[in-house]
Amino acid sequence: xxxxxxxxxxxSSEWAGKFDDLCVDKLPGLLAMAQAECTEVAVLxxxxxxxxxxGWCNDPKQVSKVFRYVRDGPAPCHSPAVRVDQPGPAGPxxxxxxxxxxxxxxxxxxxxxxxxxxxxxxxNSFPAxxxxxxxxxxxxxxVLRAAxxxxxxxxxxxxxxxxxxxxxxxxGLLCSIYQSxxxxxxxxxxxxxxxxxxxxxxxxxxxxxxxxVVLLSVFYRLWAKCRGREFQGFLRSAGVVPTGKSKSAxxxxxxxxxxxxxxQSGEAAVSGLxxxxxxxxxxxxxxxxxxxxxxxxxxxxxxxxxxxxxxxxRAVLLKxxxxxxxxxxxxxxxxxxxxxxxxxLVIHMYTKSLVDAVPNVTSRPYVDDITSDVTTGETEQACTxxxxxxxxxxxxxxxxAFQANLVKSRRFSTSAAVRATLLTTLGPPVADAFLDLxxxxxxxxxxxxxxxHKRLAGGIGKLERTSVLSMSLIRRGRFVAASGxxxxxxxxxxxxxxxxALRSLQTAAFxxxxxxxxxxAQELVFGLFVPWRANPEAVCIVQPIQFLRDALRREVxxxxxxxxLLSMAPTTGPIHAFLTACKRSGxxxxxxxxxxxxxxxxxxxxxxxxxxxxxxxxxxxMRKNYEAVASxxxxxxxxxxxxxxxxxxxxxxxxx
Numbered sequence: 001x002x003x004x005x006x007x008x009x010x011x012s013s014e015w016a017g018k019f020d021d022l023c024v025d026k027l028p029g030l031l032a033m034a035q036a037e038c039t040e041v042a043v044l045x046x047x048x049x050x051x052x053x054x055g056w057c058n059d060p061k062q063v064s065k066v067f068r069y070v071r072d073g074p075a076p077c078h079s080p081a082v083r084v085d086q087p088g089p090a091g092p093x094x095x096x097x098x099x100x101x102x103x104x105x106x107x108x109x110x111x112x113x114x115x116x117x118x119x120x121x122x123x124n125s126f127p128a129x130x131x132x133x134x135x136x137x138x139x140x141x142x143v144l145r146a147a148x149x150x151x152x153x154x155x156x157x158x159x160x161x162x163x164x165x166x167x168x169x170x171x172g173l174l175c176s177i178y179q180s181x182x183x184x185x186x187x188x189x190x191x192x193x194x195x196x197x198x199x200x201x202x203x204x205x206x207x208x209x210x211x212x213v214v215l216l217s218v219f220y221r222l223w224a225k226c227r228g229r230e231f232q233g234f235l236r237s238a239g240v241v242p243t244g245k246s247k248s249a250x251x252x253x254x255x256x257x258x259x260x261x262x263x264q265s266g267e268a269a270v271s272g273l274x275x276x277x278x279x280x281x282x283x284x285x286x287x288x289x290x291x292x293x294x295x296x297x298x299x300x301x302x303x304x305x306x307x308x309x310x311x312x313x314r315a316v317l318l319k320x321x322x323x324x325x326x327x328x329x330x331x332x333x334x335x336x337x338x339x340x341x342x343x344x345l346v347i348h349m350y351t352k353s354l355v356d357a358v359p360n361v362t363s364r365p366y367v368d369d370i371t372s373d374v375t376t377g378e379t380e381q382a383c384t385x386x387x388x389x390x391x392x393x394x395x396x397x398x399x400x401a402f403q404a405n406l407v408k409s410r411r412f413s414t415s416a417a418v419r420a421t422l423l424t425t426l427g428p429p430v431a432d433a434f435l436d437l438x439x440x441x442x443x444x445x446x447x448x449x450x451x452x453h454k455r456l457a458g459g460i461g462k463l464e465r466t467s468v469l470s471m472s473l474i475r476r477g478r479f480v481a482a483s484g485x486x487x488x489x490x491x492x493x494x495x496x497x498x499x500x501a502l503r504s505l506q507t508a509a510f511x512x513x514x515x516x517x518x519x520x521a522q523e524l525v526f527g528l529f530v531p532w533r534a535n536p537e538a539v540c541i542v543q544p545i546q547f548l549r550d551a552l553r554r555e556v557x558x559x560x561x562x563x564x565l566l567s568m569a570p571t572t573g574p575i576h577a578f579l580t581a582c583k584r585s586g587x588x589x590x591x592x593x594x595x596x597x598x599x600x601x602x603x604x605x606x607x608x609x610x611x612x613x614x615x616x617x618x619x620x621x622m623r624k625n626y627e628a629v630a631s632x633x634x635x636x637x638x639x640x641x642x643x644x645x646x647x648x649x650x651x652x653x654x655x656x
Contacts, residue, residue: 104316147160154194154220250491250493256364257574270375276408473513523625542614
């Protein structure tokens with residue numbers, strides 16, 4: 001009514017004159033007109049919202065934000081915090097003050113006397129750091145072309161896309177600035193300041209529940225990328241990082257899971273310590289890096305600019321609020337391309353000295369997560385080795401000002417006698433199951449329902465958010481394959497999901513991809529219209545076979561022992577995941593376990609090219625699913641002979 005009254009003032013409005021000589025008899029007609037107009041406006045507003053949502057989902061410039069929405073969900077709007085227990089600033093300023101104070105307690109710690117002599121002995125076998133050649137304009141231009149344009153700007157406001165628009169002559173001037181900085185170790189004042197973006201981590205809002213990312217100037221980041229070849233080459237020659245392609249986190253965890261499976265099948269027990277350092281980047285003293293530079297003889301042209309960037313003034317940036325600027329004395333800069341290289345040198349001191357001190361120990365680092373284990377059938381020897389790992393960790397932390405995360409760190413063993421003994425000694429908790437680089441390890445043959453449910457629930461949440469995206473079928477399939485399904489099934493090569501969990505995930509993925517009627521056959525939708533990585537059942541079958549194949553080819557276990565491992569019929573672990581995958585796809589395993597029977601044909605799944613093996617596995621799964629569709633829906637009996645996926649996709653994407 002208020003809007004109608006306002007519109008009566010416009011002569012061209014259909015409401016003009018409607019309120020002249022207003023009486024009770026005219027009210028029903030005016031009310032009907034108002035209701036009809038409200039209905040029309042609501043329809044237009046609803047269509048406008050749909051159009052804006054469709055435009056946002058399909059805007060190429062918003063792809064990263066769409067992925068962020070799928071990953072994290074809509075950003076919650078919290079009311080400002082108010083201090084009620086003690087006086088002080090309230091609202092966002094209070095939150096900034098608490099977060100800023102907590103983190104600067106790490107970055108400006110009390111003085112600590114470093115004791116590095118015993119740990120620096122691990123550097124005795126290192127080669128000399130090679131001479132560093134002057135940086136050239138061609139190198140800067142090459143690295144800049146490969147740099148991602150969408151990275152966040154530093155405090156100076158410059159981005160990679162800004163640098164890419166510079167003329168070639170300007171890159172020559174930039175190269176001269178780099179050469180000057182390498183000689184002096186001092187960055188120009190306008191780019192010698194940085195923000196620390198505090199990203200929410202667990203969602204609790206506690207001061208320590210943030211992930212700090214230092215937004216260094218892109219001028220520094222470009223220089224650090226240019227000098228990555230020299231630093232990485234030295235680490236490879238020293239044996240700190242592998243010379244070939246580095247294995248993924250899941251691949252590293254799979255190797256341990258396979259050794260645990262061998263131990264559970266009757267071989268010597270595997271016992272060890274899964275160690276997680278608490279705020280490893282932030283506890284690292286910059287004085288320790290200075291000492292490493294002197295000990296290894298790292299050229300000042302590399303070391304001084306990097307250490308100067310780590311020690312430059314920084315200010316906490318939290319939800320648009322900026323804290324006071326200070327200089328840190330501790331803390332690597334997450335966001336520096338070379339930060340992981342420095343951390344690798346520090347962690348190498350721990351792992352190399354542990355391997356040298358404790359017999360038969362294998363220590364596997366991955367950034368700040370370290371898993372060390374020993375394989376022995378002697379209970380006393382295993383307990384002594386694990387106790388030595390704990391003592392070694394305590395000494396390393398005391399000497400170099402680190403702190404172990406006792407909430408995430410775990411001791412473990414496949415031997416019941418070793419576990420019973422470890423429970424009587426001091427150290428991190430003894431776990432029946434634990435997360436190793438995000439993969440569920442089961443030294444005790446139990447089904448860790450809590451750990452598995454948490455990951456499954458997170459993946460299904462992403463699929464539910466994907467289902468509301470206004471996109472084409474092909475794009476939704478790509479989003480499902482890139483986010484929801486891999487998130488829910490990470491580690492399925494070790495822990496096979498249950499039938500109920502897989503059914504729930506399959507339904508969520510189907511609803512995220514398919515916008516037509518729910519009576520459509522899921523098997524046909526997944527087989528014809530979406531990538532196989534968007535099909536949870538296909539992923540659960542392909543990955544266990546692929547990871548076991550890679551482990552056998554790398555001789556993590558001998559191929560000759562595989563029939564014996566399969567005959568044990570384990571209920572958890574990678575062998576169970578492999579057997580479950582073969583059962584779900586209808587594959588038969590040969591007597592010597594080196595071949596799989598696929599649709600009546602024997603396949604050398606270990607030696608044949610992986611592309612052919614994968615296609616055969618997926619073909620067997622599709623054949624099984626088409627059989628199920630034909631049995632369930634007799635009019636579709638012809639699909640038993642297969643469907644041409646290429647022609648189907650061509651029809652789907654072409655003009656109808």
